[in-house]
Amino acid sequence: MKKLVNNPVNVVEEMVEGYVRAHPDYIKQLQSNDRALVNARETKENKVGILIGGGSGHEPGFLGYVGEGMADGVAVGNIFASPSPDPILEVTKAIDKGAGVVYLYGNYAGDVMNFGMAAEMADLEEDIKVGMALATDDVASAPKEEKDKRRGIAGEFFIYKAAGAAADFGYDLEEVVRIAKKANQNTRSMGVGTSPCYLPQTGEPSFEIGDNEMEIGLGHHGEPGIEKGPLETADKIADRLVNDILADIEITKGEEVAVLVNGLGSTPKMDLYIVYRRVEQILSERGIKIYRSYVGDYITSLEMGGCSVTLMKLDKELTDTIDHPVNCPMFVQK
Amino acid sequence: MKKLVNNPVNVVEEMVEGYVRAHPDYIKQLQSNDRALVNARETKENKVGILIGGGSGHEPGFLGYVGEGMADGVAVGNIFASPSPDPILEVTKAIDKGAGVVYLYGNYAGDVMNFGMAAEMADLEEDIKVGMALATDDVASAPKEEKDKRRGIAGEFFIYKAAGAAADFGYDLEEVVRIAKKANQNTRSMGVGTSPCYLPQTGEPSFEIGDNEMEIGLGHHGEPGIEKGPLETADKIADRLVNDILADIEITKGEEVAVLVNGLGSTPKMDLYIVYRRVEQILSERGIKIYRSYVGDYITSLEMGGCSVTLMKLDKELTDTIDHPVNCPMFVQK
Amino acid sequence: MELTSSGLKDFFKEVVEMIEKEKDYLCELDRKLGDGDHGVTMSIGWQAVNNKLNNELADIEDCGKVSITVGKTFLNAVGSSVGPLYATGFMRGAKIAKNKTVLNERDLTEYWVAFAKGVKERGQAEVGDKTMVDTLEPFANTLEVSINNSQEFEAAFSDAVKAAEKGMNSTKDIISKKGRSSRLGDRSIGVQDPGATSAYFILSKFLHFIKSNSAKTV
Amino acid sequence: MELTSSGLKDFFKEVVEMIEKEKDYLCELDRKLGDGDHGVTMSIGWQAVNNKLNNELADIEDCGKVSITVGKTFLNAVGSSVGPLYATGFMRGAKIAKNKTVLNERDLTEYWVAFAKGVKERGQAEVGDKTMVDTLEPFANTLEVSINNSQEFEAAFSDAVKAAEKGMNSTKDIISKKGRSSRLGDRSIGVQDPGATSAYFILSKFLHFIKSNSAKTV
Ligand SMILES: Nc1ncnc2c1ncn2[C@@H]1O[C@H](COP(=O)(O)OP(=O)(O)O)[C@@H](O)[C@H]1O
Ligand SMILES: Nc1ncnc2c1ncn2[C@@H]1O[C@H](COP(=O)(O)OP(=O)(O)O)[C@@H](O)[C@H]1O
Ligand SMILES: [Mg+2]
Ligand SMILES: [Mg+2]
Ligand SMILES: [Mg+2]
Ligand SMILES: [Mg+2]
Structure with a gap:
């Protein structure tokens, strides 16, 4: 560390x-x-x-x-x-x-x-x-x-x-x-963790994970998830995350969503966009429209590795809130 | 990796x-x-x-x-x-x-x-x-x-x-x-690297570095820097980076700068702001005014660890360019 | 026996020391069940308390004031889950100790029972949820019963700490229902709850304190 | 001897194979001096070339067209430093081979000399800068001299490859002056330059090819 x-x-x-x-x-x-x-x-x-x-x-x-x-x-x-x-x-x-x-x-x-x-x-x-x-x-x-x-x-x-x-x-x-x-x-999210973060005071990893493993559904403090599994490709991970989300909330053909592919800290933007690519494919296949997408580090866990996918199902009222401009030190939207 | x-x-x-x-x-x-x-x-x-x-x-x-x-x-x-x-x-x-x-x-x-x-x-x-x-x-x-x-x-x-x-x-x-x-x-920059990134195709680290070492002045593709040294505190690192920059470009009391503390990929924003804190102290001590600051991942090297400090000395013309609004997918300024 | 305000403060100082020693162990337990910070949190909180003990509280003789300050200081320094929980405990104890420069055995019994109840009320956890309540509730129950039976505080407290230990140990074998670890389901089995552990440490430290500091306890 | 267009294409295919084998080694050298990707870059480039050889170039008999396509394909696939360098080499060679379905010994000499000069011109490096020019310049000089002396192409090329090898080895002991590694100063001493190495591999592959494929070389 x-x-x-x-x-x-x-x-x-x-x-x-x-x-x-x-x-x-x-x-x-x-x-x-x-x-x-x-x-x-x-x-x-x-x-x-x-x-x-x-x-x-x-x-x-x-x-x-x-x-x-x-x-x-x-x-x-x-x-x-x-x-x-x-x-x-x-x-x-x-x-x-x-x-x-x-x-x-x-x-x-x-x-x-x-x-x-x-x-x-x-x-x-x-x-x-x-x-x-x-x-x-x-x-x-x-x-x-x-x-x-x-x-x-x-x-x-x-x-x-x-x-x-x-x-x-x-x-x-x-x-x-x-x-x-x-x-x-x-709104529904689900994430995977690939590497832990380290608490500054203890220097200890927030969770233990094998070289070829990922933690599915982990929490963003390193709380263990649903299961440990072998590290998968970006596409398979996106499939799992999006499918679990869509099994939990009904979003039908023609409905609109906002998408967030969030990095946990040390996952490069390159990887996040590769994950996003598959998320978009799955939603397109199902006829779900993407109104706006956010890809990057929005809520992290120090230097943890991994990402989460979030979908927010939109209606007119929520779409208006998504469109509303923002000016914060770490996030600006025109 | x-x-x-x-x-x-x-x-x-x-x-x-x-x-x-x-x-x-x-x-x-x-x-x-x-x-x-x-x-x-x-x-x-x-x-x-x-x-x-x-x-x-x-x-x-x-x-x-x-x-x-x-x-x-x-x-x-x-x-x-x-x-x-x-x-x-x-x-x-x-x-x-x-x-x-x-x-x-x-x-x-x-x-x-x-x-x-x-x-x-x-x-x-x-x-x-x-x-x-x-x-x-x-x-x-x-x-x-x-x-x-x-x-x-x-x-x-x-x-x-x-x-x-x-x-x-x-x-x-x-x-x-x-x-x-x-x-x-x-404009002058200088960085330190604390951990390598891994080229996706080779899976090999971009450089080798000991557990308690940092690479001073490394390039953002992992090119070795001026020297390897023991890992220092954030304050000492900021001192080194800013002092090397100020030894290279004359910025006198009362002059204004734009500051960028840039993360190389896996360094948390927490650490970057801790580095920024010291950068600000040094500049203040010297009477150099900070016109605007950028802290975050602006130009990275996959999941490399470390950061760089950049100062741009401003005149009226450059200040106007700094103020100009921007609307890009990965960077927005109002 | 009786406990003066300076005795109470000495006890708190021993807790400070004990927490520094157990910090890593508490973090290790929390790494398995939660976010790995319980020892760090306890240390931050008790270091802040230590600071108060050595400064603002140095000349305070009201045990209520001491206890409420300990609770509030701990809370402000740590937030988190255990902040409100332990703070509520010490603040409820403070109600018993209010305006007293010396706590007698009856006060002490009431103090610790109020402490345990306060934690439970704040967290809304039940015995069996795998939290510090698994330590505190059997402790308080046993303390009350033993006091009523034996009247001897030190012996009663000793019984109560044994019950606390049993409660703490019981958290190993149960599925967590409160706090971060509740999302673990079966995976929480086999690991002792960090909060139940720190609570036991505090109680057993008090027992040890009254045993070995009879000089200070009037 | 003479080299037909299909012989030329076979040679390029052998380069493709060789690069796959040497990829990791070239990356390892570049990790010590640069950004660790030289093997990957060469592989990406030559795989793209391979694709062309098996498709668009399969029926092309103009050695000039083959060579220019190899250069452009390599360049477009990789960019980077070696893209323009090697591409310029192959494109200069293509000028010599233009409209020829067979290259004779004189053409081949001119081809490789033009190749080496093209790389040098593009990169503006001198011998001693620790780049592929350290391999290519002595190679081209020796090739010209030996041809003039002995007139025997295979023997002359063999001499030239020996000079190339010497040049490549010399990069170990010098301080880099061009490319990423030039920022290393003294720290670049002791490591052989990756580009000098890959250039040597290509040349020695060509020597090996003409020696073992006399059937294909008319
Ligand atoms: N609702 C609750 N009631 C009682 N105790 C609780 C409750 N929630 C959490 N705890 C206790 O808090 C402990 C965790 O404390 P700590 O790690 O310091 O806080 P956090 O969970 O915020 O990181 C658990 O081990 C458990 O004993
Ligand atoms: N100006 C130059 N002239 C000749 N060769 C050069 C020059 N710059 C770099 N090279 C060669 O390129 C090699 C590095 O290639 P490669 O790693 O593929 O590209 P990059 O440096 O873009 O990562 C060096 O080893 C050196 O031989
Ligand atoms: Mg916590
Ligand atoms: Mg915790
Ligand atoms: Mg490169
Ligand atoms: Mg390179």
Whole structure:
């Protein structure tokens, strides 16, 4: 394990410091808590505030998605660990413009508890209305009947996109929550891991895997997946991922989707586009239309190897959110 | 070495196919040569055409930078190998709108020969004026007195940005070439490598390196650098890179620069921002102003580990090119 | 026996040390079941607590204040799953210890029972879900029962720690139902839950502390 | 001796086979000096040539057309440094072979001399720069001299290949001045140049071909 770091204990602090200094026009750190970052331009009055957050090590997730058209603020956790209620609450106070704040995060025990505690405190102590929408897009993480037990992975990106746009459109808290939840309901992801990442503090691999193996359905913290299998070709992997997704959500001929082929960290864009090539073939064969595609590192796991495929089934309302421009330090869409 | 590919022999073809299908609104493949890609929207009449290119495996470089505000077309080579004259010539013909075409590429023997041959053919056979500007930003690759022997690395990004903007401003061929060359003259890069990449066809590492070593000044095809040294902290690495750059180009107190901290492929954004943090500190200490910063994977080497730092010294003219908006599949700036 | 606020703080300092020693082991367990960071998380949290103990808390004599600060500090430093869980435990304990500079045996019993219940309430886990509740619930039950039977705190706590150990060991053989590892299904069998383990370590450290520091425990 | 167009094509096919065999070795040399792809590049290029030989070129009898197609095909398939270099070589050779269905000894001498000069001109490298020119220039010089002295083509070509080998070996001990490896400075010493090596392989393959295929060479 070779990292470009100083003292491993300080990686999150130093990353945040570098990030804030690199993009002063975009982002600022709150004085009250240095894990609380908000858009450098004030949130518009009466706009619903969008708050995202989670563990570090998923960059561009999550701090990279603060900006026009996406989130107003982010609470930054330790590596792969939910932020505590404190920064969440501080961001909430900073971005509430009277219309309330929506928390968007992945369905992990830690995040559920910390965001839940922060929401209670916002309500009780600050009198701020808080709505929540959790990402549960990973089909590999629980059976279909238990979708609400599933964890959130790269599909969170679409949920941010949808909620960020809805808030920008001027919708109220309930509407933004409804659209975020609809985005989640319509989104499915599944991934494969080929090589682990290494926690900076331990230097240990996040999971063990043989030279010719891949982990199917792994989580983006290295949580084991459904099964280990022999390493397959890009086409076979794409077949497996897309087929598992389409077995889980009905998308019929003529319907439209947004596609995300997400790299976990060390997988070259070359490989991602080779995977995308097959995803497109499968969808074309089934008559499913691709409205827009995203290929790259959107939500990563440090230097983990592998990728995930995400499909979001679109209707008019979600298509509008996909089209909405975004201007964040790590993601810009015209 | 684990790659998400099918037959390693077809990686470039399949990547290009996936890329073109992922972004049909942005990019199209010429019928005459499938390694010749151009902006899906026609180049404006009388605008100087910007043609970029080089080996594959550097994604987003180079095909990712075709779009409004940057290049009009790209010639795609094999992995780490210059494209042949054929696709270069085909792109030239497609993007020439009467004002000529400027070729931008890195200073490598192969590229010099292939682009040179294509330029001759464009002139003789097609009567198209061609200008050229080569990137020679890597301070580690030759002594200061021999800048024109230096290779181009991540600094190419700034040259594309400058020339792309200049062409968009409506400048003529000579002006675009002048600005591209000025961008190159004002740009310096230097990198370190911590882990090799693996050529898909051989499965062999691009260079050998010990567990606690780094290669200082390596090239982005794995060409060895100035020296091997023990792996250092992010701060020490940043110190070395920035100091070597500042020893090579005079940037005085109060002057402005654009900064690029570029990942070579598998280095997490976390690490890049930690490096950026120190770069910013050094420049601040010296009173050098940072006008704009780019941190991420801009020109990579498959899954190579490590990063480079690039500084471009700005004047009013170059600052305007930095501000100019861009809309490419792999890079958008508002 | 009784525990003064400085005794309580000394106990917390011993937890700090113990966690540094067990850090790698806890990570190793979590690597098999979760994301491999439990030891790191515990270390970050207890190092932050250590800092408070040596500074803000150095002169504080209210055991409630000490305990609530430990909980909040731990939570703010780590977030994650165990942040809210252990923090709730210490904050519930703090309610018992509020305004007390010395904790008697009854206080201590109530403190630890409230601690265990707080964790359970926060995480909504049941015994058998393969979490720290598998350690804490039998511990608390046994502590209450033994105290009622024997009245002797140290012996009762010793019984309770034995029950905690049994609970911890039981997590090896069950399928996880809460937290990250719940997605593992059968693959979670055979590995001991990291949170159940760290919880046992804390409890057994307390037992060891009261046994060997009778000087400090008035 | 004379070489028919089908003999020329057979020679090229033997180069194809030889390159597949030497691919890994050429990559290994390039890994030490450059970007590790020289064998891959040669293989891609010669496989493309093979395809042409088996299809478009199957019925072509003009040695000039064969040679120019080999050069252009190689170039289009590989680009890189060696694409323009070898392509220029074969295209210069094609000028000599133009409109000829059979190449006599004089043609063959001129062909290979033009080949070597073409590469040199394209790359602008000098002997001592640690490139394929270190193989090709002594080869061409010796070929011309020996032909003038002995008039016997096979013997002269054999001398020339010996000079090529010497040239190739000399690249081990010099500092690179051209191509990617030129940035290595002293670190390039000790490793033989991959392009000098592949050039030697092609020339020695031709020698072997004319020796063992006297049936095909009229
Ligand atoms: N809902 C829950 N109730 C009780 N304990 C839980 C719950 N969820 C997780 N845990 C405990 O947390 C431990 C994992 O802690 P840790 O690794 O520090 O956090 P994270 O899962 O956020 O990485 C598990 O071993 C388990 O004992
Ligand atoms: N200017 C030049 N003149 C002659 N030969 C050259 C020149 N530049 C490079 N070469 C040859 O090319 C070889 C490298 O070829 P290859 O690895 O296929 O291309 P690339 O350097 O583009 O990866 C070198 O070993 C050297 O012999
Ligand atoms: Mg964690
Ligand atoms: Mg090459
Ligand atoms: Mg964990
Ligand atoms: Mg090479």
